[in-house]
Amino acid sequence: MASAKEEEYVHKVYNEIASHFSQTRYKPWPIVTKFLNGQPVGSIGIDVGCGNGKYLNVNPNIFIIGSDRSDGLIKCAHEINGQYNVLVADGMCLPHRDNTFDFAISIAVVHHWSTRERRVQAINHILNKVKSGSQILIYCWALEQSTSRRGYHEGMEQDILVPWVLQEKTKKKRDTSDSDKSKDKKNLIKPDLSGIPPKERALYMAKWKKEQEDIRIEQERKEKESQQIRHEEKNEITKYRYYHLYREGELEEDCISAGAKIITSGYERDNWYVIAKKP
Amino acid sequence: MKFLTTNFLKCSVKACDISNLNFPLEYDGSKCKLVQNEDIEFQPEFLLNILDRIDWPAILQVAADLGNTSLPSQKPELHTNMDELNEEELVILRDLHTLLLQTSITEGEMRCRNCGHVYYIKNSIPNLLLPPHLA
Numbered sequence: 001m002a003s004a005k006e007e008e009y010v011h012k013v014y015n016e017i018a019s020h021f022s023q024t025r026y027k028p029w030p031i032v033t034k035f036l037n038g039q040p041v042g043s044i045g046i047d048v049g050c051g052n053g054k055y056l057n058v059n060p061n062i063f064i065i066g067s068d069r070s071d072g073l074i075k076c077a078h079e080i081n082g083q084y085n086v087l088v089a090d091g092m093c094l095p096h097r098d099n100t101f102d103f104a105i106s107i108a109v110v111h112h113w114s115t116r117e118r119r120v121q122a123i124n125h126i127l128n129k130v131k132s133g134s135q136i137l138i139y140c141w142a143l144e145q146s147t148s149r150r151g152y153h154e155g156m157e158q159d160i161l162v163p164w165v166l167q168e169k170t171k172k173k174r175d176t177s178d179s180d181k182s183k184d185k186k187n188l189i190k191p192d193l194s195g196i197p198p199k200e201r202a203l204y205m206a207k208w209k210k211e212q213e214d215i216r217i218e219q220e221r222k223e224k225e226s227q228q229i230r231h232e233e234k235n236e237i238t239k240y241r242y243y244h245l246y247r248e249g250e251l252e253e254d255c256i257s258a259g260a261k262i263i264t265s266g267y268e269r270d271n272w273y274v275i276a277k278k279p
Numbered sequence: 280m281k282f283l284t285t286n287f288l289k290c291s292v293k294a295c296d297i298s299n300l301n302f303p304l305e306y307d308g309s310k311c312k313l314v315q316n317e318d319i320e321f322q323p324e325f326l327l328n329i330l331d332r333i334d335w336p337a338i339l340q341v342a343a344d345l346g347n348t349s350l351p352s353q354k355p356e357l358h359t360n361m362d363e364l365n366e367e368e369l370v371i372l373r374d375l376h377t378l379l380l381q382t383s384i385t386e387g388e389m390r391c392r393n394c395g396h397v398y399y400i401k402n403s404i405p406n407l408l409l410p411p412h413l414a
């Protein structure tokens with residue numbers, strides 16, 4: 001069940017968007033770079049869910065094997081640099097022996113498993129592959145990203161489908177949100193306070209505002225849905241990827257459940273990260 | 280896929296983990312196409328540390344699968360300190376560099392000696408993903 005969802009909303013999608021997605025992924029994140037550059041010369045490690053391989057040549061003095069479930073993205077990686085050590089494999093079923101590697105990274109991948117049990121299992125599987133005392137670095141998308149354009153925040157649903165709009169050169173831009181907003185304004189109405197005693201009006205107003213806000217959100221959602229349908233009619237393709245957005249502290253909990261010992265944790269680029277050690 | 284990678288690949292089938300036949304995979308010498316890339320730079324210190332981490336019997340086995348039986352039966356024991364390496368040791372490291380990093384398999388297939396499942400290497404990329412009935 002869970003794996004069918006991942007097949008539909010993760011694996012299939014990454015293959016479909018592979019080359020477009022790959023064009024947007026080239027800048028290594030600072031903490032990942034620092035982690036990789038901190039590995040001694042001749043260290044051997046793995047990058048689980050390496051995508052187009054943007055971390056595979058950060059440090060030329062280590063040997064990293066990158067794997068990904070998407071053969072489309074692995075092809076992109078190989079085309080970007082024929083010297084990358086890449087292979088196609090599932091992160092929950094890695095073709096490596098246990099207790100082998102000096103380090104492991106998995107950047108923005110674990111959030112694609114669709115139950116908590118599977119996410120913990122995936123972290124545990126990665127942990128199994130490194131030697132005792134070795135470190136792993138895991139990043140997952142954060143729920144708290146109020147400063148990003150996506151505006152996910154605390155209290156929101158954590159299991160979501162995130163759109164990826166495949167850009168087709170011949171089509172025009174699809175953003176019609178401005179015109180939608182002006183339409184919404186017409187629907188605004190004033191509250192009827194005539195039957196309400198003055199003392200209760202403040203409370204009534206607060207409630208009314210909340211209701212209006214809910215109505216507006218619902219309308220926006222419907223608008224988006226119908227926009228979606230219109231796009232499909234116009235043959236503009238939006239693909240949805242499943243994500244579990246991690247709330248603060250949750251990644252640490254999952255790493256501990258997976259049997260790891262937390263070294264440090266923090267927040268970078270809308271993601272929570274943990275550096276943990278295999279005991 | 281570089282020769283060195285073969286030292287880190289086992290069969291993906293979980294049930295094969297209880298057998299010690301799942302590593303290394305068996306490479307089909309008649310189907311594997313090898314390519315030599317001389318551009319990859321020789322870094323003695325890197326190689327020395329890699330040597331420390333590899334499973335020598337697996338190197339021997341895969342080399343034999345691919346028609347190379349000239350390797351010493353024991354892992355070469357070299358000075359662990361870079362500065363102490365002598366000429367002879369540097370020659371050994373250079374040979375290992377040629378085999379482990381400059382040699383790659385661009386097309387071919389390999390098979391698990393426990394369950395018999397065959398994996399393919401195409402355009403230098405090995406695919407270790409299992410079909411749904413084995414995953």
Ligand SMILES: C[S@@+](CC[C@H](N)C(=O)[O-])C[C@H]1O[C@@H](n2cnc3c(N)ncnc32)[C@H](O)[C@@H]1O
Nearest residue numbers: 014049050051068069070090091107108109112
């Ligand atoms: C957001 S991308 C991150 C890619 C890369 N780590 C980076 O930082 O650019 C997520 C990646 O996880 C991979 N992925 C998702 N589920 C996976 C699984 N079960 N096994 C292996 N890779 C998986 C996807 O194919 C995709 O390449």
Ligand SMILES: [Zn+2]
Nearest residue numbers: 290295391394
């Ligand atoms: Zn097997």
